[in-house]
Amino acid sequence: MNISLVNVGIAVRDLDAAVAFFTDLGLTVLGRDEVRGEWADVAVGLDGNHVRVAMLQTPGGDGQLELFEYVHPDAIDTEPTRPNQIGMHRVAFSVDDIDAALEIAARHGCHPLRGVATYQDRYKLTYLRGPSGIIVMLAESIGPG
DSSP, rough: OOOEEEOOOOOHHHHHHHHHHHHHHHOOOEEEEESSSHOOOOOOOOOEEEEEEEEEEEETSSSSSEEEEEOOOOOOOOOOTTTSSSHHHHHHEHHHHHHHHHHHHHHHHOBBSSEEEEETEEEEEEEEOOOOGGGEEEEEEEEOO
C-alpha cells in the first residue's frame, strides 16, 4: 500500500486572520471554498457540517495547510494546546530568516512561548502561538546538517 501526506487541517476561529498570518509568512493560497452537504456530514461525522475553507501551500510546494472556520455547527473553543499534551501538537516551518519571520508573526500579535533557542549549532528555533492558539514552530538552519 502506498501512502502520502496530503495536508494538515486546522480549525480556526477567524479564517481571514489565519490566512493573513500564514500568507505573510510566505505560504500561498491555492483556493477558498465553502463546504457543506450530505457528503460532508458523512465524511466529517457532523450533521449540518458547513465550513469556510482555505488551502495554502508552502513556497516549495512540499506542504499544504487546510484551514477551516466552522459556520455550522458552532465552533467549540478549547484551551490552547500545551507542548506536552497528547494530540495534535504543532505545525512546523523551516524559514531562512527566523528574525524576519518573528517580526511578521509579531505584527499578528503572535510571539514566542519563551524565546529562540539554538539546537546543536545547527538550528535556531522557537514555538509561538499563532492564530486561534495554534502552536507554530519556526526553525532556521544555521549550520551543517
